[in-house]
Amino acid sequence: MGAYLVKRFLLMFPTLLGVALVTFLLIRVIPGDVVELRYSGDRGAVSQEVIDQERARIGLDQPVWKQLGTWLIGMAKLDFGTSMWTGAPIWDEIRLRFALSLQVAIMATIVAVLLALPLGVLAALKQDTWIDYAVRIFSIAGLAVPSFWLGIMFILVLLIVFKWLPPMVYTPFWVDPWANMQQLIWPALAVGYRYSAVATRMTRSAMLEVLREDYIRTARAKGLWQSLLLRRHALKNAMLPVMTVVGVEFAFLIGGLVVTEQVFNLNGLGLLFVQAVSHRDYTLIQALVMLVAGIFIVMNFLLDVAFAWLDPRVRYA
Amino acid sequence: MYNRIRMLFMLATSMVMAAAWPALAQDKPRPGGELVFAVPSEPPSYDGHQEETFGLIHPVAPHYNTLLRVDPSDKTGTKPVGDLAESWTVSSDQKTYTFRLRRGVKFHDGADMSSRDVKASYDKILNPPAGVKSLRKAAYQAVEAIETPDAHTIVFRLKWPESSFLLNLSSPWNFIYKADTLAKDPRWYEKNINGTGPFTFVEHVKGSHWVGKKNASYWDKGKPYLDGYRAVFITSSSAQVAAVRGERAHIQFRGFTPADRDSLVKALDSKIAVQESPWDCVLMVAMHHEKKPFNDKRFRRALTLALDRYTASKNLSRIAIVRDVAGIQVPGTPWATPPEDLEKLAGYGKDIKAARAEARQLLKEAGVPEGYAFTFKNRGIPQPYEPLGIWLIDQWKQIGLNVKQEIVEASAYHPMLKRGDFEAAMDFQCGFIVEPDLDIARFLTNSDANYGKHQDKVIDELYVKQARATSPDERRKVLREFEKRLLDEEVHVLYTLQWHRIIPHSAKVKGWTITPSHYLNNQLDTVWLAQ
Numbered sequence: 001m002g003a004y005l006v007k008r009f010l011l012m013f014p015t016l017l018g019v020a021l022v023t024f025l026l027i028r029v030i031p032g033d034v035v036e037l038r039y040s041g042d043r044g045a046v047s048q049e050v051i052d053q054e055r056a057r058i059g060l061d062q063p064v065w066k067q068l069g070t071w072l073i074g075m076a077k078l079d080f081g082t083s084m085w086t087g088a089p090i091w092d093e094i095r096l097r098f099a100l101s102l103q104v105a106i107m108a109t110i111v112a113v114l115l116a117l118p119l120g121v122l123a124a125l126k127q128d129t130w131i132d133y134a135v136r137i138f139s140i141a142g143l144a145v146p147s148f149w150l151g152i153m154f155i156l157v158l159l160i161v162f163k164w165l166p167p168m169v170y171t172p173f174w175v176d177p178w179a180n181m182q183q184l185i186w187p188a189l190a191v192g193y194r195y196s197a198v199a200t201r202m203t204r205s206a207m208l209e210v211l212r213e214d215y216i217r218t219a220r221a222k223g224l225w226q227s228l229l230l231r232r233h234a235l236k237n238a239m240l241p242v243m244t245v246v247g248v249e250f251a252f253l254i255g256g257l258v259v260t261e262q263v264f265n266l267n268g269l270g271l272l273f274v275q276a277v278s279h280r281d282y283t284l285i286q287a288l289v290m291l292v293a294g295i296f297i298v299m300n301f302l303l304d305v306a307f308a309w310l311d312p313r314v315r316y317a
Numbered sequence: 318m319y320n321r322i323r324m325l326f327m328l329a330t331s332m333v334m335a336a337a338w339p340a341l342a343q344d345k346p347r348p349g350g351e352l353v354f355a356v357p358s359e360p361p362s363y364d365g366h367q368e369e370t371f372g373l374i375h376p377v378a379p380h381y382n383t384l385l386r387v388d389p390s391d392k393t394g395t396k397p398v399g400d401l402a403e404s405w406t407v408s409s410d411q412k413t414y415t416f417r418l419r420r421g422v423k424f425h426d427g428a429d430m431s432s433r434d435v436k437a438s439y440d441k442i443l444n445p446p447a448g449v450k451s452l453r454k455a456a457y458q459a460v461e462a463i464e465t466p467d468a469h470t471i472v473f474r475l476k477w478p479e480s481s482f483l484l485n486l487s488s489p490w491n492f493i494y495k496a497d498t499l500a501k502d503p504r505w506y507e508k509n510i511n512g513t514g515p516f517t518f519v520e521h522v523k524g525s526h527w528v529g530k531k532n533a534s535y536w537d538k539g540k541p542y543l544d545g546y547r548a549v550f551i552t553s554s555s556a557q558v559a560a561v562r563g564e565r566a567h568i569q570f571r572g573f574t575p576a577d578r579d580s581l582v583k584a585l586d587s588k589i590a591v592q593e594s595p596w597d598c599v600l601m602v603a604m605h606h607e608k609k610p611f612n613d614k615r616f617r618r619a620l621t622l623a624l625d626r627y628t629a630s631k632n633l634s635r636i637a638i639v640r641d642v643a644g645i646q647v648p649g650t651p652w653a654t655p656p657e658d659l660e661k662l663a664g665y666g667k668d669i670k671a672a673r674a675e676a677r678q679l680l681k682e683a684g685v686p687e688g689y690a691f692t693f694k695n696r697g698i699p700q701p702y703e704p705l706g707i708w709l710i711d712q713w714k715q716i717g718l719n720v721k722q723e724i725v726e727a728s729a730y731h732p733m734l735k736r737g738d739f740e741a742a743m744d745f746q747c748g749f750i751v752e753p754d755l756d757i758a759r760f761l762t763n764s765d766a767n768y769g770k771h772q773d774k775v776i777d778e779l780y781v782k783q784a785r786a787t788s789p790d791e792r793r794k795v796l797r798e799f800e801k802r803l804l805d806e807e808v809h810v811l812y813t814l815q816w817h818r819i820i821p822h823s824a825k826v827k828g829w830t831i832t833p834s835h836y837l838n839n840q841l842d843t844v845w846l847a848q
Binding site: 057 | 355452507526547556565726727735
C-alpha cells in the first residue's frame with residue numbers, strides 16, 4: 001500500500017510539468033497581446049512607444065525560453081508572480097475567487113449526493129417500475145438541461161414571480177451566513193441538479209451490476225436483511241465508480257462554472273479564467289491552469305487512495 | 318375689505334404652495350443614501366493618467382477633482398467649467414491661460430491642495446518620469462511651460478493657440494494628485510487613492526465591488542448629497558439588466574441596448590427613468606489603401622454610395638445601439654455637421670437609387686467586375702458590431718459586390734488592425750469629450766490609428782488649421798473642408814451610424830445628466846436619491 005501511494009504521489013509531478021509546458025506554449029500561440037488590449041481601449045489609438053515601454057516592463061520583450069525559465073523557477077518556489085493586467089500578485093487575484101468557487105462546488109456536491117444516492121439506489125431496486133422510470137426521466141432531464149439555462153430560469157422566476165433578486169456581491173459565510181446563502185444557494189441548486197443527474201445514473205447502473213453478483217445472491221439466500229445487504233455489501237462496492245464521478249465533477253466545478261458564474265454574477269474562478277484569457281494575461285492564465293490541474297491531480301490521487309482502501313484488489317495489483 | 322382680500326390672497330398662495338410642495342420637495346436635493354451602480358469592466362490600475370477604460374472612470378472618478386470639468390448639467394458635454402479652478406483668463410493671443418485655484422481644498426489625507434499639486438499632476442501627464450506611462454501626453458504638445466506664480470495660481474503657456482485647450486484640461490482622466498506623493502513614488506497612484514474629490518475610498522474587492530463614502534470635508538459645501546456609493550462589477554449584460562430590474566443597482570452608466578431599455582420600462586414602469594443621447598462613439602470602415610482595389614478612390618467612393626444610412630438609422634436603432642446619421646462630430650454638439658451640409662457628402666444623400674447607380678458606374682470605371690468578392694473583417698463583439706457588419710454586407714451586395722464577413726475575436730482585433738492584415742475592416746472610435754482635436758487626430762497620416770495607411774498632406778494641413786483657428790466660425794469652416802476631403806473626395810474611411818447611448822435608471826436617481834460620453838459626469842457630487 002505504501003509503495004503504491006508513493007508511486008502515485010511521485011507521478012503527480014511530471015504530470016504538472018507537462019501541463020505547465022503545454023499551457024505556457026499554447027497561450028502564446030493565440031493571437032493578441034495583453035499590452036495592446038489594455039492600452040488600445042475604446043479609442044484604439046495608443047502610440048507604439050507606450051506599448052513597447054509596457055511590454056519591456058512586464059518582460060514580454062524577453063525571448064520565450066527566458067520567460068519560460070523565469071516562470072518555472074518561480075513556480076518551483078510557489079511564486080506565481082503578478083498579473084500582467086492589474087500588476088497585483090496572482091495569489092491576491094485568486095484567493096477571494098477560490099473561496100467562492102470552493103463553496104459553490106461543495107454546496108453543489110452536497111445537493112448532488114443528497115439527490116443521487118437515494119434516487120440511484122431506489123431506481124436500481126425498483127428496476128423497470130414507474131419509480132425507476134420517474135428517476136430516469138428526472139436524471140435525463142438533468143443531463144439535457146444546461147445548468148446556466150436553469151440558472152437563468154431561477155433568476156427569471158425570482159424576478160418575475162417574487163420580485164426579488166439574489167445579492168450581486170459575495171459575502172463570506174463567516175461574515176453573514178444568511179446573505180451568503182441567499183446568493184449561493186441558487187447556483188448550487190442549478191449546478192447540483194446536473195451533477196446529480198450524472199451521479200444518479202452512475203449509482204443506478206453500478207447498483208444494478210452489483211445486485212446481480214453471486215455474493216449478493218448468496219447473501220440473500222442466507223437470509224441477510226435487505227438493509228444490511230444494501231449497506232454492507234451492495235452500496236460499498238457500487239460506490240467505487242460513483243466516487244470517481246463525484247470526485248472528477250467536484251474538481252471540474254472549481255474552475256469550470258464559467259457561464260453559470262456570469263448568470264449569477266459570481267466572482268469565481270471560472271469568470272476570472274475567462275477574463276484572464278480575454279485579457280491575454282499570461283501569468284494569470286498559467287497560474288489558473290496550474291491550480292485547476294493541481295486540483296484534478298490531487299483529486300485523482302485521493303480517489304486512488306480511496307479505491308485502494310475500499311478495494312484490496314487495487315493495492316495488491 | 319382689504320383684510321379679507323389679503324386673507325384670501327394668502328389662502329390661495331398657501332394652497333398653490335401646498336399643491337406644488339411634493340414636486341418642489343422632489344426637485345430639492347435630498348441628502349443621504351448609497352448609490353449602487355453596475356460597472357461592466359474593472360480598472361486594471363487606479364491611475365487615470367495611464368488607463369484608457371471607463372472601468373476606471375466610473376468607480377474612481379468620484380475620489381478626484383480635475384482642474385476643469387465638463388459642466389455636469391450640459392447634455393452636449395462640451396462646456397468647460399471650473400472644478401479645482403475657480404476662474405481663469407486667456408490672453409489676447411490665446412497662448413497664455415491663467416487659472417485661479419479654489420482655497421480650502423484638502424486631499425483626503427488632510428493635506429492642503431495647492432498649485433504645486435496641479436503642476437506636478439500635469440508634469441506627470443506631459444512628461445512622465447521613466448517607467449511611468451501617460452496615454453494622453455500627445456494631446457498637450459502645444460504646452461510650452463507650466464508656471465505656479467503663487468500657491469493658488471497656475472499658468473499654462475502654449476507654443477501656439479489651440480482651440481481645444483480648455484476642453485483638454487477638462488479631461489476626466491486628469492485627476493489631480495498630491496505633489497509630495499508623486500515626488501516620492503510616481504507610481505503610488507497605480508495602487509492607491511488620495512484625491513480631493515467628493516468621496517473617499519473605502520474598499521475595492523477585486524472582481525466584486527468598489528465602495529466610496531462621502532467626503533465630509535469636501536470643499537463644495539453641501540455636496541456631495543449621497544452618503545456613499547457602491548460600484549458593482551458585472552460583466553454580463555443580462556446580469557446588469559437583471560440588477561437594475563431587481564433593484565439591486567440603481568443605474569449602469571455606460572449604456573443598454575434598445576431591447577434592454579424596453580424590457581426595463583415594461584417591467585418597472587414609473588420606477589424607471591430613461592435618458593438618451595447621441596454617443597461619442599462610431600464604427601467606421603477602414604480600407605487598406607495599399608491593397609487593390611481599395612487603393613482606388615472610385616472604389617472607396619462606390620462603397621460609401623451604396624449605404625442607405627437613413628433607412629438603416631430607422632431600422633437598426635430598434636435593435637442596436639446606433640441611431641443618428643452624422644459626420645465627423647456628434648449631432649447636437651457645437652462642431653456637428655448641419656444636415657444640409659451632410660446631405661451633400663457622398664453616401665449621405667436621400668436618393669439612394671441615384672447613389673447606387675453612381676456607385677455601379679464608379680465600379681465599372683475602376684474595372685471592378687460584377688460579383689467582385691472581398692473579405693470584411695469585423696470585431697467579435699455583439700453590439701453594435703454584428704448588426705452593422707451584416708448591414709454593410711447587405712448594402713454592398715446591392716451594388717453587385719460579394720462580401721464575406723470574417724469575425725475576429727475581440728482580443729486579437731486591434732493587433733490585426735495594426736498589422737494591416739485586412740482589405741476592409743471595422744474600425745472604432747470612442748471619445749471622452751466631443752472635441753474635433755481629440756476625435757479626428759486619428760486620420761492624420763502619421764497617426765498610430767491610421768490603419769488604412771492613407772497618406773494625405775491636405776488632411777494633415779486642415780487638421781492643424783482647424784486646431785489653431787482662433788474663431789469658432791473659422792474653425793467650423795475648416796472642419797467642413799476636412800470632412801469633405803475625408804468622407805467625400807478621398808473617402809479614406811466610411812462612417813456608419815453614430816452610436817446612441819441609452820441609460821435606463823431607477824427613477825430615484827436625480828441630479829445626473831446624460832452626455833454623449835460614458836467617460837463624463839461620473840464625479841457623482843450632484844447626484845442624489847429621491848425617497
